[in-house]
Amino acid sequence: LPTxxxxxxxxxxxxxxxxxxxxxxxxxxxxxxxxNARSKDRGGxxxxxxxxCGGHSHLADMASDxxxxxxxxTIGFIGAGQMAEALARGFCSKKVSSPDKMFCxxxxxxxxxxxxxxxxxxxxxxxxVVEKGRIIFIAVKPQYVKVVLEEVASQLTPDHVIVSxxxxxxxxxxxxxxxxxxxxIRVMPNTPCLVxxxxxxxxxxxxxxxxxxDAVQALFTAVGKMFRVDEKLLSAVTGLSGSGPAYIFxxxxxxxxxxxxxxxxxxxxxxxxxxxxxxxxKMVLETGRHPGVLxxxxxxxxxTTIAGVYELEKAGVRQAFMNAVGAAASRADELAS
Numbered sequence: 155l156p157t158x159x160x161x162x163x164x165x166x167x168x169x170x171x172x173x174x175x176x177x178x179x180x181x182x183x184x185x186x187x188x189x190n191a192r193s194k195d196r197g198g199x200x201x202x203x204x205x206x207c208g209g210h211s212h213l214a215d216m217a218s219d220x221x222x223x224x225x226x227x228t229i230g231f232i233g234a235g236q237m238a239e240a241l242a243r244g245f246c247s248k249k250v251s252s253p254d255k256m257f258c259x260x261x262x263x264x265x266x267x268x269x270x271x272x273x274x275x276x277x278x279x280x281x282x283v284v285e286k287g288r289i290i291f292i293a294v295k296p297q298y299v300k301v302v303l304e305e306v307a308s309q310l311t312p313d314h315v316i317v318s319x320x321x322x323x324x325x326x327x328x329x330x331x332x333x334x335x336x337x338x339i340r341v342m343p344n345t346p347c348l349v350x351x352x353x354x355x356x357x358x359x360x361x362x363x364x365x366x367x368d369a370v371q372a373l374f375t376a377v378g379k380m381f382r383v384d385e386k387l388l389s390a391v392t393g394l395s396g397s398g399p400a401y402i403f404x405x406x407x408x409x410x411x412x413x414x415x416x417x418x419x420x421x422x423x424x425x426x427x428x429x430x431x432x433x434x435x436k437m438v439l440e441t442g443r444h445p446g447v448l449x450x451x452x453x454x455x456x457x458t459t460i461a462g463v464y465e466l467e468k469a470g471v472r473q474a475f476m477n478a479v480g481a482a483a484s485r486a487d488e489l490a491s
């Protein structure tokens with residue numbers, strides 16, 4: 155295969171090839187070009203997944219699973235709900251921490267028992283968690299965050315890092331409750347952390363240091379991708395990735411319903427819809443190509459796909475997604491004010 159996408163022989167060969175062959179040829183040539191250029195230009199063409207190419211992705215995100223170092227600090231969870239459980243299990247499975255370095259508390263004995271079942275020590279109070287842990291996750295409902303922090307504020311030392319995953323609770327509120335000297339980090343994760351595919355963002359506040367940020371980033375890398383942003387952007391993060399799984403679940407359900415309408419059995423339609431979303435997302439992440447370009451590669455003149463795309467555009471689906479993100483972001487601003 156040629157090493158440049160612009161080579162004329164390749165273009166002529168691909169013009170009449172079936173779409174899967176086009177994609178394979180393009181992916182392969184990206185891999186070769188990226189491999190040849192890596193030593194000269196790290197900003198060149200993006201190679202796709204190592205499974206296909208044996209290459210490396212140069213996507214500018216902050217959450218590659220490769221080279222993640224173990225976090226030596228002990229970890230505490232005030233609140234042992236499903237999100238906290240997903241994080242704890244992810245930290246263990248990716249070996250960035252271990253159960254013997256984790257502590258939790260929760261009003262529900264049943265939830266504490268869940269943590270104990272995979273080796274985490276259950277504590278009787280928030281104060282005990284802070285006594286034993288150094289990175290403390292505040293994983294309670296937003297209305298209880300201030301109460302919890304005020305309860306443990308006198309115990310916080312420069313060695314403690316407070317990580318709030320509560321939506322709509324700004325750093326200013328955390329600082330007021332935890333004290334001027336507290337090391338604070340605010341994180342907006344999302345529910346796919348339950349399957350190790352979270353899209354998270356964080357901002358630092360109070361006396362938090364870069365070392366604190368690096369430790370928290372290493373932890374969240376174990377359950378997906380993590381990005382650092384200014385706090386003013388966290389509402390936008392909430393509207394996009396925080397609430398986004400719900401939008402995509404609706405899209406998957408609608409696609410499956412369409413499949414059923416066209417004659418497919420429900421179980422097959424749902425699996426096809428979910429796998430299609432997964433595969434399309436991986437193509438965006440692993441090729442580095444704009445979604446519009448990838449869409450055009452599937453859309454042949456007068457073909458089936460453009461007929462479907464036309465109906466989506468006519469129904470305003472694109473605008474509906476944009477409006478959903480904006481509405482959720484605005485609501486996050488309201489909650490934070």
